[in-house]
Amino acid sequence: MKKILIVEDEKPLCEAIKIKLNKEGVKNYIVNSAEEAIEFLKNDDIDLIWLDLRLPKMNGMQFLELIKSNPEWKDKKVVIVSVSGNYEIMEKAKNMGAIDYIVKSELKLDDIIKRVVAVA
Amino acid sequence: MADINSELERLRFAYEEELVLHRANDKITKKLLEEKIRESNLSLQGKLIDLESAEEAMLNLLEDSKELEGRLSAIISSMGEGLIVVDINLKIVLINSMAEKLLEISSEKAVGKKINEIISLLKGEEKVLTEELPVVKTLKTGEAVSIDLEDNYYYQLPSGRKFPVILSVAPLKGDNITGAVVIFKDVTNEKALDESKTSFISTASHQLRTPLTAIRWYTEMLNAGDAGPLSDDQKKFLSEIYGGVLRLGDTLNLLLTLARIEGGRIKIKAEKINISQFTDNLIKELEPSIKKKNISVEIKSNCKEIPDINLEPALLSQVITNLLSNAIRYTNEDGHIEIGISCNGKEMIYYIKDNGIGIPEDQKNKIFEKFFRAENAMIKVPDGNGLGLVLVKSLVELWKGKVWFESELGKGTAFYFTIPI
Numbered sequence: 001m002k003k004i005l006i007v008e009d010e011k012p013l014c015e016a017i018k019i020k021l022n023k024e025g026v027k028n029y030i031v032n033s034a035e036e037a038i039e040f041l042k043n044d045d046i047d048l049i050w051l052d053l054r055l056p057k058m059n060g061m062q063f064l065e066l067i068k069s070n071p072e073w074k075d076k077k078v079v080i081v082s083v084s085g086n087y088e089i090m091e092k093a094k095n096m097g098a099i100d101y102i103v104k105s106e107l108k109l110d111d112i113i114k115r116v117v118a119v120a
Numbered sequence: 121m122a123d124i125n126s127e128l129e130r131l132r133f134a135y136e137e138e139l140v141l142h143r144a145n146d147k148i149t150k151k152l153l154e155e156k157i158r159e160s161n162l163s164l165q166g167k168l169i170d171l172e173s174a175e176e177a178m179l180n181l182l183e184d185s186k187e188l189e190g191r192l193s194a195i196i197s198s199m200g201e202g203l204i205v206v207d208i209n210l211k212i213v214l215i216n217s218m219a220e221k222l223l224e225i226s227s228e229k230a231v232g233k234k235i236n237e238i239i240s241l242l243k244g245e246e247k248v249l250t251e252e253l254p255v256v257k258t259l260k261t262g263e264a265v266s267i268d269l270e271d272n273y274y275y276q277l278p279s280g281r282k283f284p285v286i287l288s289v290a291p292l293k294g295d296n297i298t299g300a301v302v303i304f305k306d307v308t309n310e311k312a313l314d315e316s317k318t319s320f321i322s323t324a325s326h327q328l329r330t331p332l333t334a335i336r337w338y339t340e341m342l343n344a345g346d347a348g349p350l351s352d353d354q355k356k357f358l359s360e361i362y363g364g365v366l367r368l369g370d371t372l373n374l375l376l377t378l379a380r381i382e383g384g385r386i387k388i389k390a391e392k393i394n395i396s397q398f399t400d401n402l403i404k405e406l407e408p409s410i411k412k413k414n415i416s417v418e419i420k421s422n423c424k425e426i427p428d429i430n431l432e433p434a435l436l437s438q439v440i441t442n443l444l445s446n447a448i449r450y451t452n453e454d455g456h457i458e459i460g461i462s463c464n465g466k467e468m469i470y471y472i473k474d475n476g477i478g479i480p481e482d483q484k485n486k487i488f489e490k491f492f493r494a495e496n497a498m499i500k501v502p503d504g505n506g507l508g509l510v511l512v513k514s515l516v517e518l519w520k521g522k523v524w525f526e527s528e529l530g531k532g533t534a535f536y537f538t539i540p541i
């Protein structure tokens with residue numbers, strides 16, 4: 001069973017994602033900050049990180065940089081799922097190693113779930 | 121004896137005749153001479169006057185140049201920008217009072233020193249290498265260089281103080297390049313304002329989009345039966361909520377994009393585009409709504425060979441998609457849309473022409489105003505936001521193009537825009 005770590009601080013969104021991933025039969029864990037995600041990664045293995053960008057304290061881009069510079073975590077797949085995205089930030093995220101960048105306000109939740117699960 | 125007497129008489133006569141003639145000649149010569157002298161005098165007087173006026177002119181010029189010098193020096197010292205003049209070896213030959221103030225150095229100390237000894241230029245956090253300095257480039261190439269706010273440059277002083285700067289460097293040229301003028305401005309306030317604008321846009325964008333996303337997702341989940349089966353009425357109500365959320369999202373996106381363009385936040389990242397192929401792809405994306413109204417779409421071109429263009433695909437796509445969606449929305453069933461590309465050497469004119477409802481004459485002047493919608497457009501398509509054409513105009517102007525339209529009520533509309541080749 002695929003395992004996805006969701007790093008998202010907006011509780012209603014987390015709840016919706018969880019319901020949909022459960023329906024898809026994907027094991028999922030939710031954390032609300034990058035700091036919690038780091039703690040989680042120290043103990044558990046996952047297939048993919050679903051990463052929001054605007055997070056309290058450390059933001060998503062800083063977290064991505066940290067993951068990609070850590071030899072142990074650098075091969076973890078990361079998909080950015082943010083409410084907004086301009087060309088520059090999308091390019092930057094992809095150059096830093098994110099495998100996809102999804103603008104969540106532009107797609108149906110079902111479509112986002114399908115796109116993430118497909119690459120997990 | 122009589123002979124001698126008559127001979128003497130003849131000779132005397134001849135002599136007198138000669139004398140008269142001689143005297144007459146003398147008179148003429150004298151007259152001529154006098155005339156000449158008078159003429160020379162006049163000419164000399166004229167030359168003297170010329171000389172005097174030349175001297176006066178020289179004096180005036182000298183005074184003017186002194187005045188000009190005085191004026192220039194007053195301008196330079198009262199300038200709100202810092203000004204430094206360097207020679208070909210980067211040595212400072214002139215520094216104005218604003219530059220003295222901003223760079224915390226007196227003119228006496230600065231003159232004779234190399235400019236890179238008293239200031240460092242930073243791009244963001246990184247120090248610009250000497251050979252990369254704008255002033256060095258200008259001295260080398262003879263070309264002017266300018267640096268704007270978004271280039272993100274700073275001046276750092278030996279004291280460690282750092283301030284954001286915009287600057288322009290122009291060469292001083294005689295037969296060769298002899299030096300350069302650097303004019304710069306401390307843009308701390310502009311930078312702060314710029315950053316607060318950016319932060320406002322990004323915060324507003326996040327704060328508005330997050331709850332919208334939650335509404336959208338939960339509406340989708342209710343609709344999908346994730347919380348149990350729904351009655352027909354419930355489905356109908358939900359679909360109204362959903363339509364409203366999507367429209368709100370579109371309006372928000374448009375407003376934020378406009379705010380970014382107006383705030384100079386969008387820089388064009390040009391890529392080579394094959395416009396015919398690009399158009400085909402966009403038509404394909406809109407095919408469902410084209411088929412739904414059974415509209416025929418035709419592409420025309422008068423270019424011998426359509427040249428590739430250099431633009432950011434995302435921006436061009438927004439312009440064409442907006443115009444094409446309008447054409448589809450405001451054209452009746454079984455209508456016709458013509459997309460045309462024409463070339464005139466310098467630019468490409470792209471147009472989208474429909475045989476739809478047209479724009480009423482008295483409302484044509486408002487068509488590019490924010491939130492404006494023509495009366496007949498509001499009746500035909502109630503849910504527009506009046507921002508699409510505003511965005512089209514802003515985007516086309518962003519790439520220095522022009523946009524205009526021709527329209528006849530009840531017959532159709534053609535929107536044109538230009539793309540530089």
